[in-house]
Amino acid sequence: MEKATALTLVLLLSRISGTFGQSCEGKCGQMSNSCSCHPTCISLESCCTDYKEFCVETFPHSGSILGGVDFLVLDATFNNDSHIVCRFNSDTDTVGYVDESGRGHCIAPLLYQTGWVTLHISSNNGTTFSRAGAWLSVHTGKLDSKFKAILDNSTKWQYYGTPHVGGTLEMTWNTSLVKADRVNIELWGYRETGAPYSEQWLAEWKYLYSLAKDQPNNGAFSFVPQPSPYFSSWELGAVRVSSSGHHDGMWNVEAAWTEDHALAWHLEEKFRKDSQAWALEKCVAWDQLENELPNFLSEIIDCPCTLAQARADTGRFHTDYGCDMEKGSVCTYHPGSVHCVRAIQASPKYAAGQQCCYDSSGAQVLTADSIGGSTPDRAHDWGSPPYRKPPRVPGQSHWVYDVLSFYYCCLWSDNCHYYFKHRPSSDCRRYQPPSSAVVFGDPHFITFDGLSYSFNGKGEYSLLTSAGKGLTIQGRTEPVNGTAINATKLSSVAMREASSDVIEVRLLHGHSRLQVLQNQKGLVFTEQSWMDLNGVFVFSPVATNVTVMFPSGAGVEVRLREETLTATILLPEEFQNSTEGLLGNMNDNAMDDLILSNGQLVANYSNPEEVFNFGASWAVSNTSALFTYDSKYLLDTYYHSPRHDRNFIPEFSIHENPEDPFYNVTFGICSGNGSQFCKYDILVGRDPKLGNATKISFQSHISLVEDLKSVISCGWLAPPPNGKKEGTTYLEGAKVRLSCNDGFTLEGSVERTCEGDGHWSGGDTSCVLSSNIAGIVAGSVIGAVTLIIIITTLILHSRRRKRGQSKETFTNTAL
Secondary structure, three states, rough: OOOHHHHHHHHHHHHHHHHOOOOOOOOOOOOOOOEEOOOHHHHHHHEOOHHHHHHEEEEEOOEEEOOOOOOEOOOOOOOOOOOEEEOOOOOOOEEEOOOOOOOOOEEEEOOOOEEEEEEEEEEEEOOOOEEEEEEEEOOHHOOHHOOEEOOHHHHHHHHHHOOOOOOOOOOEEHHOOOOOOEEEEEEEEEEEEEEOOOOOOEEEEEEEEEEEEEEOOOOOOEEEEOOOOOOOOOOEEOOOOOOOOOOOOOOOOOEEEOEEEEEEEHHHHHHHOHHHHHHHHHHHHHHHHHHOOOOOHOOOOOOOEEEHHHHHHOOOOOEEEOHHHHHOOOOOOOOOOEEEEEEEEOOOOOEEEEEEEEEOOOOEEEOOOOOOOOOOOOOOOOOOOOOOOOOOOOHHHHHHHHHHHHHHHHHHHOOHHHHHOOOOOOOOOOOOOOOEEEEEEEEEEEEOOOEEEEEOOOEEEEEEEEEEOOOEEEEEEOOOOOOOOOOEEEEEEEEEEEOOOOOEEOOOOOOOOOEEEEOOOOOOOOOOOEEEOEEEEEEEOOEEEEEEEOOOEEEEEEEEEEEEEEEHHHHHHOOOOOOOOOOOOOOOHHOOOOOOOOOOEEOOOOOOOHHHHHHHHHHHHOOOOOOOOHHHHHHHHOOOOOEEEEOOOOOOOOOOOOOOOOEEEEEEHHOOOOHHHHHHHHHHOOOOOHHHHHHHHHHHHHHHHOOOOOEOOOOOOOOOOOEEEEEEEEOOOEEEEEEEOOOOEOOOOEEEOOOOOHHHHOOOOOOEOOHHHHHHHHHHHHHHHHHHHHHHHHHHHHHHHHHHHHHHHHHHHHH
């Protein structure tokens, strides 16, 4: 009776709250004077009473782009007779259910896009959708294997039917992914139809047929595949495991999917009889199609020249999951390479991608030298906004236009020349590395032009603005170890480019890890390390590292070291002469980096008080601040106070006192270039760990600058016709030796060196027939000509005799 009364009271209060406009139904993300439906309301303790009921969270919050995940709707209440419908992205519905505990569930659908999509939930069979949330759709290649069905020996699956590849195929899955005693194993196919680059160009997933039905859900399945008589034209697809309680090919049910793959194992009998001939025919057809499609190569970014550059340019390039040196360099499609990266952004018009691969020496591998070389892509593997249609469908568009063709021409047959004609490696002659700047320690700054200084203000400041690109990066500082020490540290970085989501990376309470916020709502990276957001990508492989990447190529790396942030900003050359703020004007001139917000140049860079006034001038305004204020401390200290605290006066210089217990500590930690920053942070910040973190951050930046140094490339050097070469490195100082095949003599330079002006030393090299060979050939030609003349003479003589005899016979007859 008491429980029923309490429940009635809660429902009554909820109804009263709604009557006075204080319900969150249909108002998630909004604020009002009386209560809030904004994500910050939880920490501010200002939520409307039904906030969690209508502004829902889910568990898990992410899953494969192929769908099939059964996820729980947290904290919302449902009746046993509720008919749940879950609407994704405003246009895709799936049927949910209420479990025995009264908790609501949704099934994630098969989508044609990655990133966060809107989620709305109905409990009355779709009449109204009163609850709102979000779902994270993930590229299959970026999904943890525990959430997928696994093809055992996937190479065998994708080479099945080629010479010496056959037998039984096997697959496994985690049985918890499908809550059913018995399952069906189904093949689904993918294709793209319609004229490329037209409105009729569409993507399609389709159920093809079942491999097995009503199988025990024991986590394993094996079979001997047979050629498909009806569906062999579907060459790309995935296998789905789902409950046998559903009819064949039912959409959007709980399921475990394999990764998409080449369906060699089900292709027609013609493929098995002569896979090379079958693949060549496909390769030639692809070649003809490529000849008709627009050329995308001119609009993709050039590859970095070295592996060091490729790994350092984190604003524009990211590890290719198919060839990662951190995971053993299993480079199936790029033999000879140890690491590949992909350009993060797709090209602007054709949504094309760039891939760059490197060998163990750090040199770029080119397709002109090796089948394992770097290759551009007509369709970016990770897709590109707005997704959903070719060639922007994540994963699958890339398979259709770049991977299946590689199987046709290179893996199932030996005709790579067709493939590399359309997918040649781009060398690095046009590549320009980004410029870098850093904020670290008790804030010390190194600008894009290499000027270093310290600014220890307390407040919120503009680290960088670029009006031309719409890029804004702001930093918040707070006192080191509370308020007892006159030193500050970077505690939060907030950023946005044009109309992108606002991303903030900040120290979490306890200072043991970083928190990432998207438009003031916390993001959780426990399930996925990569997130596609609106106008920005975020990567966080561990709780102490976050990288933010914008469409312009700007990248922001935030690292947590000993309870303080280090923020590194990388900008491509397009930002030249367009930046201002604490990190200066990026123009290769350090003397104009310290310009106040009013345009006045600091007169004396060595005067710490002048530098302090420069920093204070870049305090953000209330209207321009990008930060989140979701605690009383943040509201009182920053939001309701001047953004630069004029009452906070830092220590402008180091007081080196031999009697200071930290004095001798500095000698053991701080040495070499940048030691002044390390000493300051130990003696002023009173913390050897802070000083050590400052030292590490400084050294890391110096290493980054070294890795990003420009190098000279002379471009690929071809071997001479009828010859060969030794050497596949084409950077300044590299040497390439040239030689000829047997029977030919080399004319020109035997060895050519890449010089500092970007040209090869020496002259062109050619291979000509050797002199003895030439003599033999000439003699043979003369002999052949002589013989022809003799034979011709004899024939003519014979004909004259015959004509003479015929004439004599005719005369005698006439007489």
